[in-house]
Amino acid sequence: MVDIPFMVSELTPQLTPMMKQYVEIKRSYEDCILFFRLGDFYEMFFEDALEASSILKITLTSRSRTEEDKIPMCGIPFHSSESYIQKLLDHGKKVAICEQVSDPQDSKGLVERKVIRVVTPSLTLQGEAQNYLASIVPQEETLFKTYALSYLNLATGECRATVLTSRQALRDELYRVRPKELLWPLELKDNTLLKILQKLFPNLLVNFIPSHSEGRRPEESPDNSQKSVEALFWYLKKYHYENCAHIQKVETYETGKTLQLDLSTIRNLELLTTSYTQSYEGSLLWLLDHTKTAMGKRLLKQWLLYPLLEVSKIKDRQERVEELVEKASLRDELRKLLSEILDLERVIGRLTLASGNARDLAALRNALSLLPRFNELLSEPLPEFSVLTNLLKRALVDAPPLAIKEGGMIAEGYHSELDELIRLCRDGKSTIAELEAKEKKRTGISSLKIRFNQVFGYYIDITKTHLDSIPSDYIRKQTLVNSERYITPELKDYEHKILTAEERRKKLEYEIFEGLRVQVLKELSLILEMCHRLSTLDVLCSLAEVASQNHYEKPNISQDFTIDIQEGRHPVIEKMGNTRFVPNSIRLDLEQRLLIITGPNMAGKSTVMRQVALITLMAQMGSFVPAESAQIGVVDRIFTRVGAHDNVAFGESTFMVEMKETAEILKSATSKSLILLDEIGRGTSTFDGLSIAWAVASQIHDEIRAKTLFATHYHELTALVHEKAQARNFHIAIREAEGEIVFIRKLLPGSIRRSYGVEVARLAGLPDSVIDKAKEILKNLEKGELVGGWGGARRGAHLDEASGVPRGDG
Structure with a gap:
């Protein structure tokens, strides 16, 4: 480790002009690690060097004239x-990329440098993760009790906005979005x-936005979320992402118009990751994901987290899935074509932001070339972009x-001037030989010989015995003892072409690339619409593939x-079990809810309850379901109070977490909700827990009247059941x-009078x-007695029915 006596703020010795340039640029990006371009390296200095070297595990050195x-x-x-930038982003850092913007060969003195872009955890175009930037503005007109939320994915152009009416709703929606910033x-x-929010989402990078921050908004932007949306575009402009034409509109939505899933439900039903290991494998998304494109994978996740409420829209999806289930060969052909398509939304994002390359154009070319084959299979054809496709085919090499x-x-043959430059670069020596x-x-x-040196370049060498044969257009450059050296306009023209051909070729190819990029962006809206249709097709094929492989059935959806x-x-x-799964039937209706x-x-018990919730959710996202048959009345929310966990960050015990989640259910559930409650009240004394469970069940039955499974x-x-007309007892059978x-794992009518806890403990x-x-203690407890030696109670002591603690006989 280098001994560092001072940082930038403490700097007193005079700096070199380059270091002064660095310090001046750094002042404008104090919250970023500055990547300062020096030749073939990005250099970091002062505090940035200390921090970056520690995170990146690279050598820390020093730059100085004296010790x-x-x-x-x-x-x-x-x-x-x-890869280094990504590692810094993973640690919650921002990186400002400072490039040399003038040619060192043409610069007199210091090379001009400026920051061309800033990469943050959400403003990154690399990788496949959905890196959302979110903006929240508590609304003053409601005394800060409602919240405008907007968020965008810079890489794909997705931008959405909504207004939430409570802190709980905001928390739940943030959990669905999971922004990085x-x-x-x-x-x-x-x-x-x-x-x-910072406690709930400890890895969230928070940026404070001044009240005057106004940015460009797409034309289709919601008025009630205006300040929130403008903050997003102000942040983009601040970090040099001004040309964001791929963000075509802000999609407004209301959480109440889709099936609402809160944080607990997403976690307890293991929709995105498993509860125990937080792994993707074993989640519902993992099971359903047979998509072939990154675009389809993203859309499938959105369908999973925002299931539908409108029966007509659900049935429309079902019918399209059903067609693909029944036509296996069509499905196979479509999935084969989809597998050849790269992430076009990200491709378009990079090209729009001038961060793309020729491989992005090639990926688009290859995808557009497949559209006629798609249209041979589809009843609703996709736009084919024949002019653009042919342009990219002619212009690009196969593997740029x-x-x-x-x-x-x-590619050669596309541009005549470029063809000549390519030929000169490749065939320069043979061209001179021909001349x-x-x-x-x-x-x-x-x-006669044509030769080359560093002083004269190419020249014609002629011995003095042939001086009488020199043409009039030859220009003498040098006289030697035995020969004369000449040049001609044609030779100098070739020389110029050959010596500058490589640089001119690179420059011309870049100009042609930029021209192609502009041509692509002229079709931006139609290409993005095509991307959406392909991703929808991918999701439908995925759901059909899952249904076919696992013998799912089409559910009957109704109100x-x-x-x-x-x-x-x-x-x-x-799917994951090693033994045959035991199926179960269950019915919830107005007579038994x-x-x-x-x-x-x-x-x-928990498996049965969870599968009811998962089948309902799958049905409302348009999927087939794992059942012989299913009639699903649309639900507006799914609530789950399942499992036991504390909340250390908020100082809440397991019982407190359980009670808070239950309170939220009682507050928010409606008669159209589906509620799963598993062992309410177990975190306190038996009589307290029983009383709470009884009261909660009564409230749900009498007041909320929702469909409820209560284990x-x-x-x-x-x-x-003797007091509540629509309550019924069921049990999981054992032998x-x-x-x-x-x-036996079979759900049967009636109750069971024992929990078999000791037997399970043996297992x-x-x-x-x-x-x-x-077993001995259990027998005595069942008789109302305690075994001697427990807590100092003597043999024959009885349980006080009010407190559940031993009391004496007298």
């Missing part, structure tokens, strides 16, 4: 900078909501290089209250054999001595 003037320094090769009003920097200023991109042969024939001097699933299966567990489900741990180990709760239990591997002692 006292050490300036910390580190650097990376510019041609391999992307957040823009927040500077004047509300100390707002308590911001502090809550990555660099756009080194030549090799443009030499031509001059020999013209002059009759067989010993009725009823959910009736016959022989339903959990889509993920049946609250099901009290009892049964041992591990018997399958419990409080067997006393099964008596609720006892020689002191052991066998899980989990508790020592026999512990199991035997537990």
Whole structure:
């Protein structure tokens, strides 16, 4: 480690002109790590060097004239900078790219440099992740109780906006979006909501935006989210992303017009990742994702997180999936074509932002070339862009290089001047030989030679014995003892062409590339529409493929209250399990809308409940479902209070988290909701927990009247069916054999009076001595007695029914 005596702010010794230039540029980008271009490297100095060298694990050196003037320094090769930039972004840093904008050979003194772009965790065009930039503006006219939320994906051009009416709704929507960066009003920097969001999303990079920040908005922008949207475009302009024509519009939406999924439901149903390992494999998205394009993968995720409410739209998707299920050969052909298409939305994003290369144009060319083959298969044809396709086919080589200023991109035969330059670069020596042969024939001097040196360039060397044969257009340049050296206008013209051909070729190819990019962007709107149609087709094919592979059935969707699933299966567990999955039937209707489900741990209560929710969600996104048949009455929200977890960041116990989630359900659920409650009240004493569970179930039955699955180990709760007309008891069946239990995993009417906790503990591997002692204690507890030696209570002590603690006989 280099000993660094000072940082930029403490700098007192005089700096070199270049370092003064660095410091001046750095002042404008104090919140960024500045990549300062020096030749073939990006260099970092001062605090940036200390921070970057630590994160990137690269050598820290120093730049100085004396030991006292050490300036910390580190650097990376510019041609391999992307991986280093990504690592800094992963650590929540911003990177300002400062390039040399004047030619060092033409510059007198210091080379001009300026920042051409800033890369942030959300403003990056690399990789496949959805890096959202979000903006939140609490709305003053509602006393900051409603919130304008907008967000965009710079790489793909997606931009959406909505207004949320509560903190909980805002939190849930942010969890669905999962932005990498957040823009927040500077004047509300100390707002308590911001502090809550920072705890909920600890990796979120927050930027404070001044109130005067106004940016260009697309023409189609929502008035009620105007300030939020303008903040997004102000931020883009600040960091040199002004030409964002691929962001064509701001899509406005209302969360209440799609099936709403809160943070707990997304997590508990394992829609995006598994709860235990946070892995993608094992999630519902993993199961459904048989897409062939990155565009399709993104759209599938959106369909999963925003299922539909309108029956007509759901049925439209179903019918399109059904056609692809029934026509397997058509599906196979379409998926084969889709597999050849790269991420066109990102391609267009890069080309629009002038960050693309010839490979992006080639990717577009290859995709457009497939459109006629798609149209042979589709009833609704795609636009074919025949003129643009032919232009790109003629202009580009088959496999262009990555660099756009080194030549090799443009095919021969496209541009006559370029063809000559390519020929000169490739055939320069043979061209000179041809000219030499031509001059020999013209002059009759067989010993004539065309030679080259660094002083004169190309020249004609003629021995003095042939001086009488020199043509009049020869210009003498030098006289030697035995020969004379001449030039001709034609030779100098060839010389100029040959010596400058490579540079002129590179420059001309870049100009042609830019011209092609402009031609592509003239078709921007139609190309983006084509991208959307291809991604939709990809998602439909994916859902059809999953349905075909796993023997799913088309559900019947209606506005009725009823959910009736016959022989339903959990889509993920049946796929990943090593044994045959046991299907179950379940019906929720106006006569039985609250099901009290009892049964041992591990018997399958949670699985049954989750599969009902997953089948409902899949049906409303337009998918087929894992069941023999399913009648699904559309639900407006799915609530899940499943599993046990605390919230250390907020100092909340498992029981407090459970109660808060339950309170939110009671506050937000409607009669059209689907509610899953698993073991409410288990985090406190038995009687407290039972009382809470009973009261919650009663509230849902009497007031909310939602379709509800309520799993419990409080067997006393099964008596609720005697008080509530639409409550029913169900249980997960088990079989006892020689002191052991066998899980049947079948949902049957009626209740079960035991939880078989001791038997399950034996299956989990508790020592026999512990199991035997537990059985003894259980028998005494069931008699209302305690075993001696427990908590100092004497034999024969009884449980106080009010407190659940031992009391004496007297």
